[in-house]
Amino acid sequence: MNNKLESEALLAQARLGAIVESSEDAIVAKTLDGVITSWNEAAAKIFGYSAQEAIGQHITLIIPDDRRSEEDLIIGKIRAGERVHHFETVRRHKSGAAIDLSVTVSPIRGPDGRIIGASKIARDISDKKREAVRRQALMRLTDEIRDVEDADEIAFLAARLLGETLKVSRAGYGVIDTLNETITIERDWNAPGIKSLAGVLHFRNYGSYIENLKQGETVVFADAETDPRTAATADALKAISAQSVVNMPVTERGRFVALLYLNHETAREWPEEELAFVREVAERTRTATERARVTAELRALNAQLEERVSAALAEQRILADILESTDAFVQVADMDLNWLAINRAGSEEFSRIFGVTPKVGDNMLAVLSHIPEQQAAVRAVWRRALDGEAFTEVSEFGAPDREPRHYEMKFNPLYDETGRQIGAYQFVFDVTERIRDQVRLHEAEEQLRQAQKMEAVGHLTGGVAHDFNNMLAVVSGSLELLDRRTAVDDPRAKALISSALEASKRAGNLTRRLLAFSRQQPLKPEVTDPNRLVAGMSDLFRHSLGADVQLETVLSGGVWRIHVDQNQLESVLLNLAVNARDAMEGGGRLTIETQNAHLDKRYVARELGITPGQYVMIGVTDTGSGMAPDVLAKAFDPFFTTKEVGKGTGLGLSQVYGFIKQSGGHTKIYSEVGHGTSVKIYLPRYMGDAVDGGDADRLAVLPNNDGRELILVVDDEDLVLQFSATALADLGYRVLEAGNAQGALATLLDRPDVDLLFTDIVMPEMNGRKLVDLAREKRPDLPVIYTTGYTRNAVVHNGILDNDVELIGKPFTLEELALRVRDVLDRAALKRR
Numbered sequence: 155m156n157n158k159l160e161s162e163a164l165l166a167q168a169r170l171g172a173i174v175e176s177s178e179d180a181i182v183a184k185t186l187d188g189v190i191t192s193w194n195e196a197a198a199k200i201f202g203y204s205a206q207e208a209i210g211q212h213i214t215l216i217i218p219d220d221r222r223s224e225e226d227l228i229i230g231k232i233r234a235g236e237r238v239h240h241f242e243t244v245r246r247h248k249s250g251a252a253i254d255l256s257v258t259v260s261p262i263r264g265p266d267g268r269i270i271g272a273s274k275i276a277r278d279i280s281d282k283k284r285e286a287v288r289r290q291a292l293m294r295l296t297d298e299i300r301d302v303e304d305a306d307e308i309a310f311l312a313a314r315l316l317g318e319t320l321k322v323s324r325a326g327y328g329v330i331d332t333l334n335e336t337i338t339i340e341r342d343w344n345a346p347g348i349k350s351l352a353g354v355l356h357f358r359n360y361g362s363y364i365e366n367l368k369q370g371e372t373v374v375f376a377d378a379e380t381d382p383r384t385a386a387t388a389d390a391l392k393a394i395s396a397q398s399v400v401n402m403p404v405t406e407r408g409r410f411v412a413l414l415y416l417n418h419e420t421a422r423e424w425p426e427e428e429l430a431f432v433r434e435v436a437e438r439t440r441t442a443t444e445r446a447r448v449t450a451e452l453r454a455l456n457a458q459l460e461e462r463v464s465a466a467l468a469e470q471r472i473l474a475d476i477l478e479s480t481d482a483f484v485q486v487a488d489m490d491l492n493w494l495a496i497n498r499a500g501s502e503e504f505s506r507i508f509g510v511t512p513k514v515g516d517n518m519l520a521v522l523s524h525i526p527e528q529q530a531a532v533r534a535v536w537r538r539a540l541d542g543e544a545f546t547e548v549s550e551f552g553a554p555d556r557e558p559r560h561y562e563m564k565f566n567p568l569y570d571e572t573g574r575q576i577g578a579y580q581f582v583f584d585v586t587e588r589i590r591d592q593v594r595l596h597e598a599e600e601q602l603r604q605a606q607k608m609e610a611v612g613h614l615t616g617g618v619a620h621d622f623n624n625m626l627a628v629v630s631g632s633l634e635l636l637d638r639r640t641a642v643d644d645p646r647a648k649a650l651i652s653s654a655l656e657a658s659k660r661a662g663n664l665t666r667r668l669l670a671f672s673r674q675q676p677l678k679p680e681v682t683d684p685n686r687l688v689a690g691m692s693d694l695f696r697h698s699l700g701a702d703v704q705l706e707t708v709l710s711g712g713v714w715r716i717h718v719d720q721n722q723l724e725s726v727l728l729n730l731a732v733n734a735r736d737a738m739e740g741g742g743r744l745t746i747e748t749q750n751a752h753l754d755k756r757y758v759a760r761e762l763g764i765t766p767g768q769y770v771m772i773g774v775t776d777t778g779s780g781m782a783p784d785v786l787a788k789a790f791d792p793f794f795t796t797k798e799v800g801k802g803t804g805l806g807l808s809q810v811y812g813f814i815k816q817s818g819g820h821t822k823i824y825s826e827v828g829h830g831t832s833v834k835i836y837l838p839r840y841m842g843d844a845v846d847g848g849d850a851d852r853l854a855v856l857p858n859n860d861g862r863e864l865i866l867v868v869d870d871e872d873l874v875l876q877f878s879a880t881a882l883a884d885l886g887y888r889v890l891e892a893g894n895a896q897g898a899l900a901t902l903l904d905r906p907d908v909d910l911l912f913t914d915i916v917m918p919e920m921n922g923r924k925l926v927d928l929a930r931e932k933r934p935d936l937p938v939i940y941t942t943g944y945t946r947n948a949v950v951h952n953g954i955l956d957n958d959v960e961l962i963g964k965p966f967t968l969e970e971l972a973l974r975v976r977d978v979l980d981r982a983a984l985k986r987r
Contacts, residue, residue, distance in 0.1 A: 180276040183262060186229070188212045191271065200255075200278050202248030215245040232261045232272045237918075242279065254283040260918040263894075273919060281427075288431045291319045295438060305446040306340045312439040314343040316416060320428055323348045323395045324417040327439065328355075330403075330410055335364050337413055348395050348419065360394075361387045363401065368410060373401040374429065377421035395419035402432055404440045414439060441588070448482060448583070483561075483582035486568065489540055491518040491533075494577060503582070507559065539565035539578035548585065559586040629654075632877055634968040635884055679717045679817070681840055684748045684770050685709040691724060695731050695746070702741030703734075710749040716770050717840040718817055726810050730774040730833050733807070737778030737831065745775045751836060753820070764820045769836040776832075781825040810835070863979060864888045864905070868898040868913040868925065869941075874964070878912065878941075878971075885972050895920035902929050908936070910979055915942040937982040939974060941966070 180197035184190050193208040201208075201215060231238050238259040245253050255276045262271040295315050299308045309327030317325035326342030335357045344350055357364035361384035363373040375381035378388040378397050391397055396417035404412035414436040483503040486495040493514050496504070505511040508528060510521045518536070522529035531549070538545060544566045550558045562585045568577040637651045688707060695705055727746070734744050751771040753764060810833075814821045818838050825831040865887050869875040872893070879889045890905065892898035895917055902908055911929060915922040926938050939960045962974050 178277075180274070180278075182208075182274045182276070183271060184274070185271045186233070186269070188214075197276070200247075200253060200276065201245065216243075228259050228272070232259060233269060235261050235269060237261070245276075253278060254280045262918065267893075285427065288319060288427075291315050292431075292434060292438070295435060299438070299442045302442070303446050303449050305443040305450070308439060308442045308446055310341045310343065312414070312435050312442075316414075316432060316435055317343045317345065319431075320416065322416050322422070323419045324351065324415075326351060326415055327404075327443075328413050328415070330367075330413055332368060332410055351394060359387065360384065360391050360396070367401060367403050367413065370403055370405060370410065372403065372429070372433075373399070374424050375399055376423050379421075392419075398422040398424070400424055400429065400432060402436045404436055406440070406444065412440070412443075445583070483584075484580070485582075486577060486579040487518060487536065488577040489575070491536060491540075492516070493518065495579075500582070503584070535563065535565070536578065536580075539567060539580070540575075542567050542575060548589075559584060560589045561585065629965075635877075635881060679719050681842075682716050682718050682720055682723070683713075684716055684772060684837075685713050687720060687723065688727070688746055688748060688772070691727060694728065695744075698728060698732055699735050699744060703738060704741075704743045706743060706745045708745060708747035710747070712750070713748050714750055714768065714770050714839040716837045717842075718837055719813075722813050722817075723837075726813055726835070727772070727774065729807075729810060734774060734776035734778060734831070737780075738776055739779070742777040742830075744777075745773070747771075747773045747775070749773075750839075753836065765818075765838075768839040769819070770839060771834055771836050773832055773834045775830065777830045780827040780829050780831055781823075782827050786823060786825050861886050861888060863909040864890065864907055865910045865912055865975070866890045866892060866898060866901055866905070866908045868892045868895065868911070868917075868922070870894055870914065870917045874914070881968055881971055882912070882975070885968075885975070887975070894918070895922070895925040898925055899928060902933065902936075906933075910975065910982075911936055911938045912975070913938065913940060915940050935982070935985070937978050939978055 177194060177196055180200045181192070181194045182190060182197050183192040189210065189212055190208045191210075193203070193205045195205075197208070198204050203213060207213075228238055238257070240256050240258055242254070242256050245255055247253055256279050257277075258275045260273050261269045262273055264270040295312060298311050298315075302308050302311070313325035313327055316322070323345050324342060326339050328337040328339040330337055336354050337357065338354050339350075339352050341352055342350055357367075361378075361381075363375075363383045366373050366383075373383075375384060376398050378384040378391040378399070384391060384399075388397070391399070394417070396419070398418040398421050400416040402414045403410050404414060414432065416432065482497075483500040484495070484497045485493065485500050485504075488494055493512060493516055495514060496512055501512055508522060508525065510524075512518070512521055519529055519533060522532060535547065535549065546562065546564045548560060548562050550560050562583045564581045566579055567575050568579050570576050633651055633654050640647050640651060688709060692705070692707065699705060731744060731746070738744075749771050751769045753766055753769055755766050757764075757766075811821055814835050814837070820836040822834050822836075823831065824834070865882050867875060867878045867882065867889060868891075869878060870893060875891055875893060879891050883889050890901055890908065892901055895913075896919070898911070898913065902911070911926065913922040913925055917925075922940055922942075926936075926940075929938075930936055937960075939962060941962050941964055960974065960978055962970060
């Protein structure tokens with residue numbers, strides 16, 4: 155018998171090892187002295203050391219500069235029995251390369267409960283970090299080239315940024331002669347030890363890919379020796395440190411005019427995200443160099459104008475030829491703002507802006523008399539030039555019935571041959587798209603920062619809720635057990651216990667809101683008719699809003715079904731309604747509406763983390779005080795509130811945000827001070843078949859048990875384990891206890907008469923779900939109830955509770971525990987019949 159048990163235990167341990175080996179995260183165990191005791195395949199892949207090289211050794215992966223502070227932090231917390239959750243750090247690969255990681259460290263306890271080591275779970279987040287680096291690089295490029303007027307300097311700055319960001323051997327920018335099939339490189343960026351390619355190169359000396367470039371195609375090869383276009387010239391490419399290459403053509407007006415290129419001295423792959431980054435840099439470089447080229451031409455034109463324009467503009471014809479040779483909008487005016495010259499581009503642009511076609515001799519202010527505001531703006535900006543000032547300014551112009559556009563205007567005074575000022579001239583560039591790109595980039599950066607902040611706070615609140623729920627489960631459960639043991643004729647004790655239980659209940663509601671915000675609450679979605687749900691809540695809304703608030707529901711016909719946790723959605727809508735009521739002092743109107751919506755690619759491009767497609771919109775609109783922009787920007791932040799102390803937790807809208815995100819949806823707030831607020835939530839349309847809802851509510855009556863059924867309770871928190879065991883025993887069950895998953899497996903092998911497994915999910919070394927999977931290999935019909943402070947995705951995936959999973963969240967009441975255990979045992983008994 156002992157041999158059999160030992161064999162089965164070894165088999166269970168082997169299966170556990172297989173699970174660890176299949177993980178994509180590095181899972182490593184060490185003694186407190188740093189000696190490695192386990193090392194899975196993912197660890198070997200991430201760090202480069204095989205298990206044979208690592209186990210039994212003291213391998214230090216921490217970068218030397220960080221070693222002391224980081225080791226002190228981790229070891230100090232582990233010795234205190236604490237976990238270190240998801241901290242980001244950098245480690246060294248065996249090759250010496252740096253790896254960005256997210257690491258969780260947990261203490262390992264021996265059989266006697268003492269801490270004997272630490273287990274680490276490490277996830278490679280290098281791709282995420284590289285994306286952030288590329289985004290920051292684009293922002294830096296925009297800043298560096300914004301005011302640079304030398305095209306060669308712009309090209310070099312872009313090349314240097316690409317080379318340093320992507321860590322390649324060389325990056326450069328060259329002008330193309332398609333007839334002679336050459337590239338002229340003025341200056342390039344080279345890594346240490348790499349020679350410059352400055353000069354003229356013939357493409358045919360390095361392969362046949364010039365044909366692809368002429369077609370506007372980007373040429374990419376990871377290894378010159380294996381690419382058919384370069385195999386015959388691979389030695390020539392390697393001789394110039396270009397065994398791996400990206401050549402990205404730059405076009406102007408459909409013509410192949412320049413090339414942005416990257417070279418690497420050894421074979422190298424070019425992931426799509428890197429190529430997208432290169433394309434973005436190429437486009438920004440092309441725009442900036444074109445601007446610099448035009449600026450240089452205009453500078454030359456300025457010199458020609460000052461030389462050729464006389465007091466009477468006798469050489470008008472020559473001036474006109476010069477003006478018509480540029481795409482810039484050019485105007486010349488006398489001291490009274492009568493046009494002395496205007497080129498064709500300028501005339502067309504002026505007409506497009508103001509709806510009036512100007513001609514030489516007209517007075518600028520007279521032709522704008524029909525739009526006084528624009529006339530005043532033109533007078534003000536020209537006045538500075540007529541007062542002798544040379545300057546550059548970006549302004550917005552446009553008639554009221556036309557789309558306004560942004561223009562970069564360069565003004566200079568105009569003098570005759572005696573030095574007397576006789577007017578001014580202006581060069582104008584339409585920079586509307588550049589301004590819009592900058593605005594879009596700024597909005598995207600703000601959204602990214604907000605998303606990262608919300609994600610970080612979500613991780614924090616999830617961890618806090620887990621530990622708090624464990625403690626709260628013991629407090630509230632012990633109070634209930636105490637209440638059952640307190641005599642009815644002791645009203646003072648009963649009242650004190652009741653007050654404490656009510657406070658525990660409120661604390662539990664607080665942690666549920668924290669879990670909702672951090673998107674770690676288990677959801678039970680079902681197919682839902684939004685119109686029926688809103689209509690069914692009408693009485694509840696009216697009761698909550700009071701007589702001073704007029705409720706109006708606008709339910710569109712044919713609204714699509716959604717797949718959502720109805721209880722949570724009802725809580726969200728009630729939350730929004732109560733917020734709206736509080737914003738309408740003295741009363742007002744609350745409108746709740748439903749309608750189908752389609753979020754297209756243009757809309758989702760402005761919002762992070764949304765998929766285009768069909769949604770159902772539920773809107774809650776009030777006529778209250780509204781929110782200022784600075785308040786609106788923080789509306790979803792947890793613990794942010796504008797209410798007085800004691801009148802709000804600041805978790806209402808953050809709960810809405812978390813639930814809608816976890817349900818695959820999107821939330822948008824529109825508000826204006828003094829004009830009310832509209833909160834619109836978008837939930838994805840459900841495309842499948844309808845399914846029946848959940849079980850009907852059960853009577854809250856504690857069942858009687860005869861003491862025959864045996865329950866195994868598993869929890870790594872001693873206080874929670876003691877309370878759960880005591881509560882179940884108090885309910886009339888026989889109880890066995892286990893402080894970890896390994897102990898539970900051993901008990902199940904020894905005690906086949908266990909009727910129910912009641913296990914925590916979040917435990918060190920092996921979580922509750924893996925415990926159940928191993929247990930059911932021997933006992934497929936074993937009934938299981940999970941319990942947890944939060945789920946960590948063990949039995950919840952994409953926010954949805956797995957099928958056939960029974961879960962009771964901490965803290966739970968004695969009544970909830972009694973009903974759930976009895977229900978699961980009774981259904982298991984029915985299946986066995």
